Amino acid sequence: MFLHFSTFLDIGEAAADAFCFNLRCAIKAGFIPAVEQLLRGWGRDAEPAKGERSCLCTMDHLLRLPGVWMALLAHGSVREMASLIVTIRRLAEVFKDRGLALMTESGNNDPNEHQDAEVVITAYMAALLEQQAVVLLPSVEGVKPLVLNKALGSGGLPVVEEAVAQLAGQPAEQQWVLAMFALSQWLPNAAWLARVVDTWFSIDMGKTVLYWVLHVALQCLVALARSQAEWAEEQARMSPSAGELGSCEANDGEASGRSDEASHGEGAGTSASAHFATSRQCGPATMAYMAWATFLMVGMDIFAWVNKYLAQLRELDEQQHQREGEGEKRKTSDFAEQPEQDSARRKNEGEISGGLSPKALLPEVFDVLEVLALAAPRTMQTCLTSTVANAQPYGFVNCSDETSASSTSPATTARSNHDRVILVDDWLRNLLCNNDRSILLSVIEEWAKENRRSGIWCPGAISQSPGLAPGEETLQFLELKSLVLRKHNVARLPDLPSPHAVAEMVEAAGIKLCANPACMNLEKDSEVELSGCKTCARCKLVSYCSSKCQLEHWMNQHKRDCPGALQWQESGKAA
16 A cells, blocks of 8 residues: 555545555656646745745645655655755745845844745755654654654644554665655755744754754764775775885875865874875765765754854853843842743743743754764864864854844855854853763863864865774773764664765756755746756866856856866966
């Protein structure tokens, strides 16, 4: 059977079989491109608010029904489903852009209907990712599945876990690929939005997003171990002679020095690190590690996310201390307020948050940090400091400046290195100790003391210094590794396809994504029709949906990064 709706609708087995058969026929008859065409048409609607409501209704009442999404991933065309996934992300970006434009035009910083639509469609994307986690990832004891889906409801129908969980088992390769493609497209913006959105499903959305962030970090950790084993096997196979060994060591030392200089403080490379920097061809495990690490450090900008999250907690703590000081003063006053009156006053003044409670996400954030310390230790070292002068004051951000929840999206915001610098001070030490993270504290505290060039960070360093050499692994680091491997049962984790492998498979199916990160093109009826319309004439490596996106990306970034342009400049100088 394709889907069992009889588990939550009293329609009987015969009716359920008929429904399943009809859904199969609908997919073959063009159901998926028809939905995408409707979504893109509504996204371009002359009445934006009306079109946005239609998009949200389609997401809620159709795609988010229990079991439907995972069934579409398993049985729909890779080309059609990848196109639909990109379209849904584009809609969220269009809604965000409209909200910012209206905010600028009106001069009013209060959330508007377009920003509300962005929040809701992003929540629906996170809910679909939550359904993917139930089917594809191992269940965690004590963690309730589908909490976000239950909080949102599902088209007026109750969300029944069995309707989703029954699809679990051995997913087909296509389902894995499309699920990971949806993750790579939706998770970065969802993570940044979940940090600041304030509504009744805020905590559930935050936990859902961080659950996937944790598993991405765990995949990165597993890939690192495989990469190091892969390199050791290669070295053993090569087994150079004594004369060659000296030459190799000299070359590795020189390359390591260049890598250290290029990475601006990433740290001296180990022999494994030199392999990353000097080998012209990387093995599959190394490629997988680089793909997962790039997704975390560049696509999500995870350390900037953590830094801004900690800034929220700092600000909340300072506000609480200020209120407590004012409370002490009121107690000594003859006109002290009654508790009920004080609570009402604080609620009216906005001191009591509605759905947003950043501290509720603290265990998940610390879990992610523990895994990152093992999966990307050298990158994490550059993002830690014990010196206030190396970081911006007061949590390194001004939370009041964040006029839009999604304005912090990593896809459209260039960040300074200071945004990633985490200050290991007494406040953070107390926070870690109070949450039973003393092992993590001992590791990052030592790194923060050793780091002399904090915040100077380069994405290219991901491939140059992936892990620590055995001699650099302290007792605290080994204790943290043992804790993480045991806590998350890493040996049982599924082997998810890396973002690089997924991108190759999707491209082979005929989807070439627009390389402009600010693209919001909803023209045509599908992303397929826009795929690969334009290609960089010099490098032939990146594609665009239009001349407008090509020009915008060239002026903002590709002009500096294009290998073809660099070769052209060098040939011109030589001539």
